[in-house]
Amino acid sequence: MSDKVIRVENLGKKYVLSHQQQERYTTLRDSIAKNAKNILGSVRKQKSKSSNNKEEFWALDNVSFEIKQGDRVGIIGRNGAGKSTLLKILSRITEPTRGRISINGRVASLLEVGTGFHPELTGRENIYLNGAILGMGKTEIKRKFDEIVAFAEIEKFLDTPVKRYSSGMYVRLAFAVAAHLEPEILIVDEVLAVGDAQFQKKCLGKMEDVGKEGRTVIFVSHNMGVVQTLCTRGIFLKQGTVYADDTASNVVSIYLQTLENTESQNLLERTERRGRGLIRLAAISVSTGDEYASNTLATGRPARFTFHLTGVRPKLACVFTLYNQYGQAIINFNSTVQSSEDLTNIELKNTLICELDELGLKPGRYRMNVAIMSDGELQDHIEGATVIEVEEGVLRGRPVISNVEYGNVCMHHRWVLPI
Amino acid sequence: MNRRNVAPKQGLIIEAGRAERQYWQDLWRYRELFYFLAWRDILVRYKQTVIGMAWALIRPFLTMIVFSVVFGSLAKLPSEGVPYPILVFSAMLPWQFFANSLSECSNSLITNANLLSKVYFPRLIVPTSAVVVSFVDFMISGMILLGLMAWYNFVPTWRILTLPLFIAIAFAASMGVGLWLASLNVKYRDFRYIVPFIVQFGLYISPVGFSSSVVPENWRFIYSLNPMVGVIDGFRWAILGSESKLYLPGFILSLGLVVLLFISGIWYFRKMERTFADVI
Numbered sequence: 001m002s003d004k005v006i007r008v009e010n011l012g013k014k015y016v017l018s019h020q021q022q023e024r025y026t027t028l029r030d031s032i033a034k035n036a037k038n039i040l041g042s043v044r045k046q047k048s049k050s051s052n053n054k055e056e057f058w059a060l061d062n063v064s065f066e067i068k069q070g071d072r073v074g075i076i077g078r079n080g081a082g083k084s085t086l087l088k089i090l091s092r093i094t095e096p097t098r099g100r101i102s103i104n105g106r107v108a109s110l111l112e113v114g115t116g117f118h119p120e121l122t123g124r125e126n127i128y129l130n131g132a133i134l135g136m137g138k139t140e141i142k143r144k145f146d147e148i149v150a151f152a153e154i155e156k157f158l159d160t161p162v163k164r165y166s167s168g169m170y171v172r173l174a175f176a177v178a179a180h181l182e183p184e185i186l187i188v189d190e191v192l193a194v195g196d197a198q199f200q201k202k203c204l205g206k207m208e209d210v211g212k213e214g215r216t217v218i219f220v221s222h223n224m225g226v227v228q229t230l231c232t233r234g235i236f237l238k239q240g241t242v243y244a245d246d247t248a249s250n251v252v253s254i255y256l257q258t259l260e261n262t263e264s265q266n267l268l269e270r271t272e273r274r275g276r277g278l279i280r281l282a283a284i285s286v287s288t289g290d291e292y293a294s295n296t297l298a299t300g301r302p303a304r305f306t307f308h309l310t311g312v313r314p315k316l317a318c319v320f321t322l323y324n325q326y327g328q329a330i331i332n333f334n335s336t337v338q339s340s341e342d343l344t345n346i347e348l349k350n351t352l353i354c355e356l357d358e359l360g361l362k363p364g365r366y367r368m369n370v371a372i373m374s375d376g377e378l379q380d381h382i383e384g385a386t387v388i389e390v391e392e393g394v395l396r397g398r399p400v401i402s403n404v405e406y407g408n409v410c411m412h413h414r415w416v417l418p419i
Numbered sequence: 420m421n422r423r424n425v426a427p428k429q430g431l432i433i434e435a436g437r438a439e440r441q442y443w444q445d446l447w448r449y450r451e452l453f454y455f456l457a458w459r460d461i462l463v464r465y466k467q468t469v470i471g472m473a474w475a476l477i478r479p480f481l482t483m484i485v486f487s488v489v490f491g492s493l494a495k496l497p498s499e500g501v502p503y504p505i506l507v508f509s510a511m512l513p514w515q516f517f518a519n520s521l522s523e524c525s526n527s528l529i530t531n532a533n534l535l536s537k538v539y540f541p542r543l544i545v546p547t548s549a550v551v552v553s554f555v556d557f558m559i560s561g562m563i564l565l566g567l568m569a570w571y572n573f574v575p576t577w578r579i580l581t582l583p584l585f586i587a588i589a590f591a592a593s594m595g596v597g598l599w600l601a602s603l604n605v606k607y608r609d610f611r612y613i614v615p616f617i618v619q620f621g622l623y624i625s626p627v628g629f630s631s632s633v634v635p636e637n638w639r640f641i642y643s644l645n646p647m648v649g650v651i652d653g654f655r656w657a658i659l660g661s662e663s664k665l666y667l668p669g670f671i672l673s674l675g676l677v678v679l680l681f682i683s684g685i686w687y688f689r690k691m692e693r694t695f696a697d698v699i
């Protein structure tokens with residue numbers, strides 16, 4: 001037998017989008033009416049009307065890859081690139097429209113934490129129920145019961161209905177059950193976005209163990225740092241096709257590069273955004289220097305971020321976060337947390353400005369996510385709105401070297417040495 | 420670590436239109452899930468209620484009293500020579516089973532939508548375990564029948580031994596109709612409103628409150644187009660003993676319809692199943 005556990009050939013999944021319908025589900029009346037319309041339409045030899053308001057959409061198109069025993073594969077890509085669809089097909093929740101997958105071994109998929117938990121049941125009951133849903137037998141669950149409880153750290157609350165659990169306890173219990181599945185192939189969709197830092201670490205450790213035991217892990221995440229530490233291989237999906245398939249770190253850097261390419265386009269043309277949209281972020285400009293004349297930032301120099309909006313609304317606020325090349329958040333600026341140094345200036349009209357006197361970032365490239373709010377309501381949110389470049393500089397007389405492997409920030413400091 | 424419960428390592432092929440090749444095998448592999456889902460529904464059902472399981476007894480008991488008074492004492496319909504409450508209750512049992520299964524079954528996929536869209540298992544398990552839950556209620560309210568028999572000193576004949584056969588028919592009828600409604604309900608939520616109507620309506624057009632012998636002889640064959648007529652007549656035949664006669668042509672017609680519904684229900688469910696996760 002070969003050591004290939006998963007083999008995907010020319011996989012495709014088509015969804016039919018109907019533009020006219022706004023209801024979430026079809027009603028009988030609609031489909032009768034539509035059929036009648038189609039019959040009438042064909043009698044009149046017209047082009048079927050339904051083709052106008054229906055659009056085919058290939059969530060996955062011609063995807064092929066192979067996964068070997070013991071591979072830890074990270075699947076990355078932007079929202080809507082087909083990652084979740086791929087996982088759903090691999091875990092047999094939906095059928096592919098075409099193509100073929102062969103799988104050797106027992107698959108367990110964790111697309112959501114706590115699937116099938118029932119709020120009225122106690123922790124103990126839910127362990128059995130959830131285990132059974134994930135494919136464990138009763139004896140198997142019994143055998144691992146104590147281990148699961150210990151991992152989740154909920155001994156005291158075993159006989160409390162989970163509806164009275166804190167969200168942290170709930171998530172811990174859910175992950176604990178899933179983590180003890182012992183499948184040959186584990187499929188995980190971003191479940192680590194939950195729980196506190198310590199528990200996330202525990203989850204990651206558990207997943208690493210699973211990988212080390214020679215089992216295969218397929219992992220979808222937006223956290224590039226996690227993908228790089230956890231995975232040996234990466235698959236980058238772009239618009240339903242495999243764009244890159246290589247080692248995890250190579251694929252991550254390819255992914256981040258393509259992110260930057262889209263970042264150069266006009267912000268108003270961006271379609272991937274959230275919020276009510278009464279006002280939008282139109283442009284971001286970055287400047288430095290004593291008169292803010294230059295637009296390349298450097299370590300230790302003043303920096304000014306200017307956000308241009310499409311209009312003015314009451315109580316405007318801006319939150320932005322800078323991410324490093326691994327996709328990890330470095331620093332967050334939030335105008336709703338006020339200081340006595342904050343100013344207002346009516347002449348600014350539709351721009352917001354954030355100024356800092358000395359930039360404490362090491363040289364490198366940083367990606368920025370921006371959220372614009374008015375009256376406490378999210379108006380616009382853009383991921384990767386821009387990329388800022390920071391050049392080498394001097395922080396209060398001390399040169400800052402670009403050794404990003406030792407972190408991304410620098411601070412003004414002094415040494416006291418014996419000689 | 421030993422892995423006794425893990426299926427032997429074998430190839431699985433996922434392909435368009437053929438993803439459920441090993442469906443029946445999977446159904447067997449996931450057999451414990453039947454038990455767990457039914458167990459969950461039973462546990463949850465009477466949580467935070469004061470009298471708990473007693474609800475399973477009270478509802479059929481009260482309906483039985485009302486029917487006995489209305490049809491037996493007021494309308495004075497014939498009782499096939501047995502106490503009227505026993506006549507009513509021997510039909511109430513399969514009817515309640517059927518009605519409960521129908522409502523539970525048709526909603527089962529919707530209420531478990533989060534499961535369907537996140538985990539794989541043979542979907543047939545969900546509506547089936549809904550029927551199993553109704554079957555537990557059936558067994559509980561069966562105790563009322565025993566109580567009635569003791570109260571009226573009614574001794575059943577040997578025919579009571581054939582009851583499991585009729586229970587199986589009732590099961591098939593509930594499954595058949597339930598599967599149809601469950602899969603239609605996923606796509607057309609109209610059935611949320613149709614099902615209570617069927618249940619309410621069916622109570623009066625099925626021979627629950629009266630014996631089907633009151634139906635004029637030349638209409639009986641057509642009356643048996645309602646599959647529950649055959650089921651209920653069968654129950655009465657088995658429980659009431661020698662006084663009750665089975666109208667054979669009608670029974671065979673009902674039985675045929677039950678088989679047809681059962682098979683077509685499974686067929687339709689299997690056909691619709693692969694799109695559940697996308698549609699629900």
